[in-house]
Amino acid sequence: MRRPDGMILLRPWLLLCWAVLILSGCGSEPLRPQQGDAGTRERALDAALGQLGRPYRYGGADSAGFDCSGLVYFSYRAAGLSLPRSARDQMHSGLEIDPEDVRPGDLLFFRFPGNQANGVHVVMWLGGGRAIHAPSGTGEVEVIHIDVPWWMRRFEAAVAVAP
Numbered sequence: 001m002r003r004p005d006g007m008i009l010l011r012p013w014l015l016l017c018w019a020v021l022i023l024s025g026c027g028s029e030p031l032r033p034q035q036g037d038a039g040t041r042e043r044a045l046d047a048a049l050g051q052l053g054r055p056y057r058y059g060g061a062d063s064a065g066f067d068c069s070g071l072v073y074f075s076y077r078a079a080g081l082s083l084p085r086s087a088r089d090q091m092h093s094g095l096e097i098d099p100e101d102v103r104p105g106d107l108l109f110f111r112f113p114g115n116q117a118n119g120v121h122v123v124m125w126l127g128g129g130r131a132i133h134a135p136s137g138t139g140e141v142e143v144i145h146i147d148v149p150w151w152m153r154r155f156e157a158a159v160a161v162a163p
Contacts, residue, residue: 041105
């Protein structure tokens with residue numbers, strides 16, 4: 001559309017673009033757990049538990065050694081799901097859930113300012129206050145109790161990555 005002085009009016013075009021952008025957000029799906037079957041969580045946990053005692057290795061994601069996100073990546077890959085490699089990306093790869101609703105196989109994230117993985121540590125929930133992880137401190141994949149104040153003070157998020 002042109003004004004009488006020959007200038008093009010952009011206002012209707014800009015309003016239309018703005019409306020399309022705003023409304024397109026209304027139809028977007030919330031993050032959901034990735035596809036899998038009823039046994040996905042169990043297979044991932046079995047894979048993780050099979051790595052007990054393996055050494056900690058920064059950047060590791062195989063039986064030669066694991067870091068925290070490498071253990072999660074390896075375990076879910078063995079169960080048939082492809083997750084991002086870093087803890088930070090894993091935290092955004094599923095549906096954030098209430099900590100009271102965690103089920104075995106869900107991922108729990110903790111904030112540790114200054115650690116190697118951008119301050120985020122991930123563990124796999126086993127149930128009964130226990131989780132499996134690959135800590136740099138003890139040097140090997142282990143099962144720990146996380147229902148203690150030391151861990152709870154550092155809690156960041158709970159995420160379901162499998163149905």
